[in-house]
Amino acid sequence: xxxxxxxxxxxxxxxxxxxxxxxxxxxxxxxxxxxxxxxxxxxxxxxxxxxxxxxxxxxxxxxxxxxxxxxxxxxxxxxxxxxxxxxxxxxxxxxxxxxxxxxxxxxxxxxxxxxxxxxxxxxxxxxxxxxxxxxxxxxxxxxxxxxxxxxxxxxxxxxxxxxxxxxxxxxxxxxxxxxxxxxxxxxxxxxxxxxxxxxxxxxxxxxxxxxxxxxxxxxxxxxxxxxxxxxxxxxxxxxxxxxxxxxxxxxxxxxxxxxxxxxxxxxxxxxxxxxxxxxxxxxxxxxxxxxxxxxxxxxxxxxxxxxxxxxxxxxxxxxxxxxxxx
Ligand code: ADP
Numbered sequence: 412x413x414x415x416x417x418x419x420x421x422x423x424x425x426x427x428x429x430x431x432x433x434x435x436x437x438x439x440x441x442x443x444x445x446x447x448x449x450x451x452x453x454x455x456x457x458x459x460x461x462x463x464x465x466x467x468x469x470x471x472x473x474x475x476x477x478x479x480x481x482x483x484x485x486x487x488x489x490x491x492x493x494x495x496x497x498x499x500x501x502x503x504x505x506x507x508x509x510x511x512x513x514x515x516x517x518x519x520x521x522x523x524x525x526x527x528x529x530x531x532x533x534x535x536x537x538x539x540x541x542x543x544x545x546x547x548x549x550x551x552x553x554x555x556x557x558x559x560x561x562x563x564x565x566x567x568x569x570x571x572x573x574x575x576x577x578x579x580x581x582x583x584x585x586x587x588x589x590x591x592x593x594x595x596x597x598x599x600x601x602x603x604x605x606x607x608x609x610x611x612x613x614x615x616x617x618x619x620x621x622x623x624x625x626x627x628x629x630x631x632x633x634x635x636x637x638x639x640x641x642x643x644x645x646x647x648x649x650x651x652x653x654x655x656x657x658x659x660x661x662x663x664x665x666x667x668x669x670x671x672x673x674x675x676x677x678x679x680x681x682x683x684x685x686x687x688x689x690x691x692x693x694x695x696x697x698x699x700x701x702x703x704x705x706x707x708x709x710x711x712x713x714x715x716x717x718x719x720x721x722x723x724x725x726x727x728x729x730x731x732x733x734x735x736x737x
Contacts, residue, residue, distance in 0.1 A: 415553030417446040418587070420453040420493065420546050425470035427477040428613035429687075430597040430606030433656060438556055438592050440482040448488040449550045449719065450478065452712075455493050455500070456542060459535040460528065475708045477616055480698035491715030493546065498723040503538065503545040505730055509574050510541050518563060544568035548584045549723050556590045565589045579733040583726075602631035602649040616691060617698055623691075624684035632676040643669040643676070650676070650683055657686040 419439060427436060442448055452471050461467070471492060483490055493499060515521060515537050524539075525532050535542075547555055547568050555565050565587060572584045596605055599612025606613045614626045630650050636643045645651035645666050654662050661682060668674035701707050 413447050414445050415447070416449060416551060417442050417554045417556065417590075418449045418451070418547050418550050418552035419556055420451040420456070420543070421474070422457045423452050423454050423467060423471040423474050424608060425466070425473045426615045426617050427474060428606055428608065428615050429653070430599070430613060431477075432481065432616055433597050434558065434592065435556075436478060436481045436483075439478070442556065443482075443484055443488055446554065448483075449552070449722075450483060450488060450490045451493050451546060451719075452491070453493045453543075453546065456539060459533060459539055460524065460531070462531070471712075472708050473617075475712055476698055476702055479701055479708065479711065480694050481616070485711045485715060489550075489715045489718045490711060491719045492712050495712065495716035496549075496719045496723050498720070498727045499542070499545050499549050502549050502723075502727055502730060503542045505734060506545050506548075506571055506575065507538060507541050508734075509571055509578065512537075514567070514570075515540060518567070520560075520563065540564050540567050541571070544571045547587050548572060549726050550719065551585050551722065551726060552587045553585060554590050555587050556592050558592050562589060575730075575733075581729075581733040583729040583733045598649045598652065600626060600630045600649075614687070616694060620684075620688040623688055624681070627680050627684040627687065628677075630680055630683075632679070636676065639675045640672050642672045645669050650680055653687070654679075654683055657683065657690050661686070 419435075421431075421435065424431075439448065439450055452474055454467060454471055457467060457470075458464075475490065478490060479485065518540060521537065521539070524536055543564055544567065547565075548571075555568075557565055566589075569586045572586045575584055576582050576586075598604065599606035599610055600614065601610070601612045604610055604612060614623060618626070627650075632650050633643045633645075633648045635641070635647075648669070651665065651669065654665050658665065665674065665679060665682070669679065
């Protein structure tokens with residue numbers, strides 16, 4: 412017996428990296444054991460910050476491929492593209508009538524986005540959290556896995572639900588619970604900032620073993636370790652943090668060898684690359700197999716959209732009834 416329904420959405424950012432994998436995808440895969448999962452590629456959300464649109468379709472397919480190769484099971488989990496279930500836009504419009512404008516413009520995430528791209532402060536950007544709330548409640552979500560940066564948006568969703576249910580005197584919508592994710596922040600190859608594509612400090616899951624090794628070799632280690640003979644400090648080294656995940660059998664040896672300067676950073680990184688590549692080997696094989704049939708990923712997404720639509724239609728009917736739409 413599953414514990415309820417989980418929903419999570421992620422913007423189609425194309426090929427995923429180790430940060431996405433450890434921070435989100437691994438958790439998506441694990442949640443399938445305990446929950447009915449609904450995982451959505453939120454392409455409409457992506458439009459709010461895009462200047463050019465030609466890569467959107469490709470990025471959607473690449474991300475879906477990564478999810479499938481990492482272990483999302485599409486026969487049980489509903490995996491789909493947001494815009495394939497247009498009921499979400501209708502619910503977004505209705506929920507927007509229950510959302511004070513000032514709340515949206517006061518959100519720190521909105522202010523950050525304005526600061527990032529002052530040339531493109533569009534209407535969709537203001538309504539982003541309302542669309543996110545619509546995503547969550549449309550699928551009668553019980554639980555949303557969140558990192559700390561998203562907590563305010565889920566709280567915001569809960570407020571809209573309370574307002575809606577109170578004002579319509581119905582309980583049409585479910586107030587979702589937050590489930591904090593375990594792996595909050597993977598640093599990039601610079602060892603300083605969160606791994607991400609925009610900083611080009613990322614390591615792609617689908618990269619070849621040679622590309623992965625080349626990227627790992629650029630990783631910044633303990634800055635105090637200038638010479639090969641200097642002892643290192645694993646606790647400040649991002650290579651070591653990744654060893655903790657990818658080298659369970661070597662981690663104790665690396666810890667002591669680094670501290671005593673028994674192993675140098677170059678060899679330490681070579682070992683990390685080898686272990687990451689070994690870990691990702693089954694992922695890459697599965698990815699290549701799915702990608703060999705171009706239609707397969709879209710078939711999965713279309714099937715997911717069909718099953719998502721069935722839930723969405725029911726919720727939307729209840730919502731329309733609650734607000735008296737004829
Ligand atoms: P989105 O805007 O949809 O969150 P991102 O690509 O920024 O798109 O992130 C997708 C998911 O991967 C999110 O759950 C995010 O927290 C996680 N993630 C991305 N980068 C990292 C990272 N460096 N460390 C941990 N988690 C990450």
